[in-house]
Amino acid sequence: MRNKLKMILSALAGVLISMGPAFAGPNGDVRSSDWQIWLQEPASPTADRIVAFNGQLMVIETLIVIFVMGLMAYIAYRYSAKNNPVPSKTTHHVGLEVAWTILPIFILVGITIPSLKHLYFADRTPDAEMTLKITGNQWYWNYAYPDQNNLTFDSIFVPDDELKPGQPRMLTVDNKVYLPVETNIRLLMTSADVIHNWAIPSLSVKLDTVPGRINETWTRIHEKYVGKTIYGMCSELCGVNHGFMPIAIEAVSKEDFAKWVKQAQAKFASDDPKANVIVRLASAKVTR
Numbered sequence: 430m431r432n433k434l435k436m437i438l439s440a441l442a443g444v445l446i447s448m449g450p451a452f453a454g455p456n457g458d459v460r461s462s463d464w465q466i467w468l469q470e471p472a473s474p475t476a477d478r479i480v481a482f483n484g485q486l487m488v489i490e491t492l493i494v495i496f497v498m499g500l501m502a503y504i505a506y507r508y509s510a511k512n513n514p515v516p517s518k519t520t521h522h523v524g525l526e527v528a529w530t531i532l533p534i535f536i537l538v539g540i541t542i543p544s545l546k547h548l549y550f551a552d553r554t555p556d557a558e559m560t561l562k563i564t565g566n567q568w569y570w571n572y573a574y575p576d577q578n579n580l581t582f583d584s585i586f587v588p589d590d591e592l593k594p595g596q597p598r599m600l601t602v603d604n605k606v607y608l609p610v611e612t613n614i615r616l617l618m619t620s621a622d623v624i625h626n627w628a629i630p631s632l633s634v635k636l637d638t639v640p641g642r643i644n645e646t647w648t649r650i651h652e653k654y655v656g657k658t659i660y661g662m663c664s665e666l667c668g669v670n671h672g673f674m675p676i677a678i679e680a681v682s683k684e685d686f687a688k689w690v691k692q693a694q695a696k697f698a699s700d701d702p703k704a705n706v707i708v709r710l711a712s713a714k715v716t717r
């Protein structure tokens with residue numbers, strides 16, 4: 430019995446310890462990892478706020494659970510048939526009822542105010558330094574850089590049998606989106622066919638791409654992610670290959686971004702992206 434308890438406790442401690450470093454994937458990539466139970470590492474100011482707010486809410490929730498459980502345990506003991514053979518006939522108490530209605534309202538308002546502040550912070554940036562336009566397609570992403578001479582390319586899923594060593598399964602794409610760090614980037618999203626959703630957990634960006642409409646949000650990648658790949662995926666059920674439209678962002682310094690833009694303009698100028706997509710989707714072999 431004692432040994433069993435010890436085993437359970439050490440397993441629990443193991444889970445708690447692994448929560449901390451469970452943030453990053455292999456190679457320091459920013460994505461989910463095996464057995465991760467906490468949020469992904471925050472890589473933008475919006476994500477910093479949301480992860481911190483989540484921590485604060487956990488404290489409030491824990492206190493409420495401890496209070497209610499404690500109260501219930503006390504009542505079950507103090508007012509059991511054994512300890513309280515003659516029950517009170519009281520059915521109402523105005524003061525108590527007002528208190529248990531008003532107190533939760535104060536707690537909810539206390540949560541709402543910072544929550545709305547974070548929502549408006551995440552909504553859009555007043556001083557965007559560049560724009561990335563994202564178009565969802567069945568089933569790949571198209572990216573356009575209007576400030577970089579409208580550089581445009583498709584980013585397509587790499588199937589299992591084409592993966593190189595070290596490339597994560599179901600997350601690797603042929604052309605990553607390069608974004609400079611420490612830059613306010615306006616994100617404009619739309620779709621060419623059905624509703625998709627461009628979701629990057631570590632940037633706290635998750636927005637529907639809706640045909641005929643442009644949704645806006647923003648991000649700013651922290652400097653320490655230079656050279657890292659930040660992963661996400663389509664998070665709207667958009668059809669049979671919904672699970673095969675991952676998002677891979679390569680975070681680079683501003684200088685490297687300028688260099689990449691030059692190379693990419695040369696590379697994608699001669700490309701016929703549509704033909705490329707059809708060939709790749711036709712040849713894609715996926716282990717489901």
Ligand SMILES: [Cu+2]
Binds near residue numbers: 625626671
């Ligand atoms: Cu999709």
